[in-house]
Amino acid sequence: MDKTDIAALLALGAALFIAVGDVIHQRSAHEVTDEPVSHLGLFTRLLRDRQWWLGSGVSAVGFGLQAAALGLGSVLLVQAILVTSLLFALPINARITGQRVSRFQWTWAALLAAAVVVIVTVGNPTEGVSRASFETWSLVIAVLGPALVVCVVGARIFPGPTGAVLLAMVSGALWGVFAVLTKGVVDRLGDGVTELLRTPELYAWALVAIAGTAWQQSSFRAGALTASLPTMTVTEPVVGSVLGVVILGETLRPGDAGWFTLVIAFAVMVFATVALARGEAATAESASAAGSARADAG
Template identity: 30%
Template sequence: MNATLAAVVLSLFSAVAYAAAAVAQERLASRTTDSGMLRLLGSGAWWWTVVLNASAALLHVAALKYGTLTLVQPLGALTLVAAVPLGARVAGRRVSAVEWRGTALTLIGLSALLVTASGPAPDDVLSVPQALGVAAATAALIGMLSRPGTRPGLRHATASGFASGVASALTQTVTVAVTDRSGPLLSAQVIVVALLVAAFAAGGLLLSQTAYRGGLGAPLAVVTLANPVAAAAIGLFLLGEQLQGGPAGLLLAAMGAGVAAWGVVTLSRSVPEPALPEPLVDAEDEHPVAAVLALEPGSAAYEPSLLPKQPGSGQLTPL
């Protein structure tokens, strides 16, 4: 089995494992209240999702050993593709036309990238100065994106994607260096870069949690797209990776990336947004019990005309 095929197969299994873990975690979260979160530690199903996530991560690391960053990182979009039929089956519904369209666009775009990004197994690694330079530049960019301002969700999603992409690029350096029998197993280069991997992986996770507070669809698309952009930039400019086919291959890769991005955005729009409960009273109002009693029929403050109605129904809803 050549290096490209091995990388694609490993990336496919990694995406399926990530998707299965995400679907299972979503189902568990929907059945668990805040007071019951600690019960997850005693749930066998929850620990299976941990095993799935860990297995997916190991498969991704193995794929980075055999495939270039420009090949492996875009294939991460297969997680969304795999999550569509898995999520639909668990929910007991059919895959929608929008989901089929997003899946088809993503697969077509990734196929074009697969043709141009194929190549031999990576053998070049980042030096310690290069790794530190990438880390410093990425940290500065993340700091700019994370500053207070408008649309924090999309900016934090971009920062999360960059952090995760850099973590994967650094992981490839660790993997190639460790498996290179010509040098020591735990060299200074491996230790320094491994610490940077841990820092950026944790940072990417925390940033994604912040990004998803206002909804999942758009931030999920931004994270999925920013990740391979950051990794591919490191691969092309620092590791000497090249796209196959010359100018024609570059054009095909650009078109494939555009089509895949369109598919990712389409799939992300099909992700349901979390429903946030509306408070009965404002935090600055009087005691909640007094406010509710004041709205009871027969009280002096009760006035049905002041209460909003549910669209399309005659039922009254609390403020």
């Protein structure tokens, strides 16, 4: 088994743990308070919620496995496989809520799995460098930073579903950046603690993780999960993959005949991800509504 295969297995493990953490975080974001709160207020309340910390602990295991996968494989490979977290989230969420996974959801799940397999095998993603220069990151900040600010301001101007989508884009983009930074941090682990502490990516990595978590919870609270979750789930791998290609020099090598297949597979992955995320979010919302109704009746 070569290191690419090991990276794929580690990414699958990461997808499982991240799926469990996401399910717990979604429930916490809606159950922690019924009052309207700011982004910072919501985050500070969640920091006092035991259920949220449980989800964070599970997600941390997933991020550890993701980091290990990125140490062995490309961002393109790992991010494609991490999309399968939705396949794990479906039965987990169904078990918690006591609802069955529909045939419609299983169909999209099969299509998503097939699309990921095609992207990984036909696309043949290859690694580039592990770290980018300060000048390269400056360009990324110059382009991505204003776009994220516009999304945050837009979420304030257009609350509700539109705001949830905009905040989800912010969170998804930050987690995409997080994946690229993780590869740089992992690359310095073998150089010792002193060198690691001198690595700028380490501090940017921590800040981006905190910001991504905060905006994620805010997007869940801003509107229906059917608006935020699909956007977030698609934005993260897209941003991460684009940055992997643009700043780390990673490539896809499908061959002349494989590009059409790859485009079709990518389109199927996006549509299947949106369909599954909407289904998962709708189930979570109905379960939350049922729980509130039982509480009111009691």
